[in-house]
Amino acid sequence: MIKRSLIGFAVPFFAATQAGAAPTQLYWGDTHLHSSYSADAFAMGNESADPDTAYRFAKGQPVIHPFNRVRVQLERPLDFLVVADHAEYMGLIHQVRDKSPLLQASENGRKLMELWDGTGSKAVYHDIAGSVVRGQPYADLVTDAIRTPIWNRIIDAAESHNEPGKFTAFIGWEWSSIPNGANLHRVVFTDKGGEEAKRYLPYSSITSNRPEDLWTWLDETSEQTGADFVAIPHNSNISSGLMFNKVDSDGLPITADYARTRMRWEPVAEITQIKGDSETHPSLSPDDEFADFETFEHVMTFGAEAATDVDQNSDYIRSGLKRGLEIEAETGANPYKFGVIGSTDSHTGLSTASEPNFWGKFGIDSIPENKDRETSPHADGWSMSAAGMVAAWAEENTRESLFAAFKRKEVYATTGPRMSLRVFGGFDFNAADASSTELAETGYGKGVPMGGDLSQAPEGKAPSFLIHAVKDPEGANLDRVQVVKGWLDAEGNSHEKVFNVALSDGREDLGAETRPVGNTVDLETGHYSNSIGDEEFATAWQDPEFDAAQRAFYYVRVLQIPTPRHTMLDAVALGKSHSEVDFPAVIQERAYSSPIWYTP
Amino acid sequence: MIGKLIRDPLLHFVFVGAALFGAYERVGSPEDIASENVIVVDRDALLTFIQYRSKAFQPEAAAQRLDGMTDADREALIRDFVREEALYREAEALGMSDNDYIIRRRSVQKLEFIAQSMAEQVVAADADKVRDYFGSHRQDYYEEPSYTFTHVFLKGAEAAERASQLREELNERQVAFSDAARYGERFLYHRNYVERTPDFIASHFGEAFRDRLSRLAPDAGLWQGPLESEYGAHLILLSEYRPGRVPELVEIETRVEQDYLRFEQQQRQELAIQQIVEQYHVENRL
Incomplete structure (x- = not known):
């Protein structure tokens, strides 16, 4: 008789709100927001929401939407933000529009200004984007003289909005490497301020599109300036089999050296955002009934030939984590031992990840009538996901404290709602800990938080996990809490399994046969009700299949009850029946924790 | 003897170089045709064009590719060829290549490019040589503690x-x-x-x-x-x-083998270039 390991506990709701005394607080942010300084943002309807606008909106101030010119505002401001504009020709279109004297001296600058006068911003964007795709960037437009004033404006916006204790404005950018359309993009941000940032210019894929070269630059720049950096890969789902590959940029097997360098700079990866969810794919996780979630497979080829024979295991977070165990067993180091975060990748300067208040991937698709417009190769506004937030457990709202949370991976992702999620791993968590009013103290006192390592299991003991999930106070109830386990067998092959560890409404766990939570969404009004689901789960779960000799990782997935997807609200607004719109009417939003690893 | 000659990439370099430039001669040098404002598009010209574009100097493969093209693809290829040729002649006519350092660099790169693609055709890695290479490059494989x-x-x-x-x-x-x-x-x-x-x-x-x-x-x-x-x-x-260590060869054999091949290719490319340089007598007047 196997003892059931599913233990659900109802604890008083105020436990979560007594956070004042807890060792770490929950902070919400977005590490991946583009402003009008990104050429693609500018060309597609955002000529006015610059970095300053982006920070003002994130802090809760009303601003003008750059495309449809209405006043927009966040009811619940963010705690931190990285404005991450593309480093490639950063802000150049602004300079072209403003006829910057800096461009007069450059032949291509004069050409682009003529192009602007003749045909407008889109032609300028296509021209400069084409130069990157063709691998023939304009050398006279990426000079320090042209790039410095723009970079300084980005730095100054962050510096003026950074208020330690209240709001953290990080300085960052996006390194947009896209060899043959394979997305290898990284957002890079720093713990330090303007003084250090003005000593370098953002590293761009025009200099090199190899991640190895980016890491070398980070290492050298860190050495020279004292600034630390975090680089965050994103959209592995459209990386054409390159993001979590078995080989490096030269096609050689990944070595321990590669693995360690990568993990020095890339402690976390983006698991969910507007261009889809990268947790896993239904063909990789056929036993996971929730695997087909916001699947987005539109590779940004821009005319390049699409890769064939793509190894899908390289494209998703879960398979990447599993591959990391395999490579670690072979080489002694794990290149894919990362935590996870969500962020928007919005290009509107407005960080909006909630279904009812989603202001577009780009400016032009922010209104329902424009959802049919193709804004990314083969993808339109209907296929975009209103997604991506990062939550960080940190001591205080400062650059230093939040940056440390990213480095130790005590961060997690949600697809938009602000569910609170604590996860601790150890060898002694029990049912009483889950009902404790000091759950966090207990968690830190007997184990490690998400992002941490366990090792050397005491004789006869399996890891147990203390998990506390609370609904978004202004959002929908929760359906369930799951633990996703990945492990490596003695032959060096990796496996995965999803465990239901807490279910709402007193449902019994029958694995894939578990009764679904139900659906309250009214397809005519777009309203739902919290008459199903639970507000909170607190549970201690022990791995019933633990083998102390096997490497493993565990992360937590929390599902909400079904709510209307943004496209359904648009369909209702347009007076279309939902069947005319080729996307699911409802969505089960979720949170993903960073993993905890076990190493024998 | 013949077999050895055929396997010698340096010789390939000379042959293919001759074939390429021979083809170029048959199309005609830009000067004598420019006066007629005619761009001749024929099989040889397209084959040469394909080989440069694909960075693979294998006439048979190029011919296969040309024959396998759809009409639309062939038209696109011809369009690209004509465009490049026309722009090139125009630039020549304007005297843009005279004393232009960029053109000079490009020409040099072009030869390096041919030499490199020839060198890349070395394929087999001899086990003894890989072991020797590993022996003299052990420090490249050091793993941190x-x-x-x-x-x-x-x-x-x-x-x-x-x-x-x-x-x-x-x-x-x-x-x-x-x-x-x-x-x-x-x-x-x-x-x-x-x-x-x-x-x-x-x-x-x-x-x-x-x-x-x-x-x-x-x-x-x-x-x-x-x-x-x-x-x-x-x-x-x-x-x-x-402790930090250098792994045994068997643990990292694939990687060492590939490194060795690349090393060998570079050596051969350098040798090819050296042979060209040696054809000239350098007069130092400093």
Whole structure:
């Protein structure tokens, strides 16, 4: 008789709100927001929401939407933000529009200004984007003289909005490497301020599109300036089999050296955002009934030939984590031992990840009538996901404290709602800990938080996990809490399994046969009700299949009850029946924790 | 003898070079046709064009590709060829190539490019040679050392003294790796460090701590320290230390083999270029 390991506990709701005394607080942010300084943002309807606008909106101030010119505002401001504009020709279109004297001296600058006068911003964007795709960037437009004033404006916006204790404005950018359309993009941000940032210019894929070269630059720049950096890969789902590959940029097997360098700079990866969810794919996780979630497979080829024979295991977070165990067993180091975060990748300067208040991937698709417009190769506004937030457990709202949370991976992702999620791993968590009013103290006192390592299991003991999930106070109830386990067998092959560890409404766990939570969404009004689901789960779960000799990782997935997807609200607004719109009417939003690893 | 000649990539280089430039001659040099404003598009011209575009100087493969093209693809190819040729002639007519350093560099690159693609056709890696190569490049394969430890952190006034007392207690009670979290205060980063390199540890604790850690001997049953970091005092249970090492060849054979091939290709390319340079007599008038 196997003892059931599913233990659900109802604890008083105020436990979560007594956070004042807890060792770490929950902070919400977005590490991946583009402003009008990104050429693609500018060309597609955002000529006015610059970095300053982006920070003002994130802090809760009303601003003008750059495309449809209405006043927009966040009811619940963010705690931190990285404005991450593309480093490639950063802000150049602004300079072209403003006829910057800096461009007069450059032949291509004069050409682009003529192009602007003749045909407008889109032609300028296509021209400069084409130069990157063709691998023939304009050398006279990426000079320090042209790039410095723009970079300084980005730095100054962050510096003026950074208020330690209240709001953290990080300085960052996006390194947009896209060899043959394979997305290898990284957002890079720093713990330090303007003084250090003005000593370098953002590293761009025009200099090199190899991640190895980016890491070398980070290492050298860190050495020279004292600034630390975090680089965050994103959209592995459209990386054409390159993001979590078995080989490096030269096609050689990944070595321990590669693995360690990568993990020095890339402690976390983006698991969910507007261009889809990268947790896993239904063909990789056929036993996971929730695997087909916001699947987005539109590779940004821009005319390049699409890769064939793509190894899908390289494209998703879960398979990447599993591959990391395999490579670690072979080489002694794990290149894919990362935590996870969500962020928007919005290009509107407005960080909006909630279904009812989603202001577009780009400016032009922010209104329902424009959802049919193709804004990314083969993808339109209907296929975009209103997604991506990062939550960080940190001591205080400062650059230093939040940056440390990213480095130790005590961060997690949600697809938009602000569910609170604590996860601790150890060898002694029990049912009483889950009902404790000091759950966090207990968690830190007997184990490690998400992002941490366990090792050397005491004789006869399996890891147990203390998990506390609370609904978004202004959002929908929760359906369930799951633990996703990945492990490596003695032959060096990796496996995965999803465990239901807490279910709402007193449902019994029958694995894939578990009764679904139900659906309250009214397809005519777009309203739902919290008459199903639970507000909170607190549970201690022990791995019933633990083998102390096997490497493993565990992360937590929390599902909400079904709510209307943004496209359904648009369909209702347009007076279309939902069947005319080729996307699911409802969505089960979720949170993903960073993993905890076990190493024998 | 003939077999050896055919396998010699240097000779390929000469042959293919001759074939390429021969084809170029047959199309005609830009000057004599420019006057007629005629661009001749024929099979030879397209084959040459394809080989340069694809960076593969294999006439048969190019011919196969040309024959396998759809009408639309062939038209696109011709359009590209004509465009390039027309722009090139126009630039020539304007005298843009005279004394132009960029053109000069491009021409040099073009020859390097041909030499490189020839060198890339070396395929087989002899096991003995790979072993020799590994022998003389061992340092390229060095793997950094790594540590596995847990720690108990104390900060504030007299942290080091309090830590020394606590160390006695931890050792008396034989506190295990997995119980470390029950003691001390919260550290900025992790509780447990598993198989982490000195650099990674320095990025969390500071460089002085890394150096102090390197002086401890691993002992899974002994709490050591306190070691001072940028943040406070740390008691350490260092359960494993793996020294830096160069792996055995069998562990990393594929990688070494590929490195060897690339090395060999570079050598051959350099040799080819050297042979060209040696055809000239250098008169130093400094």
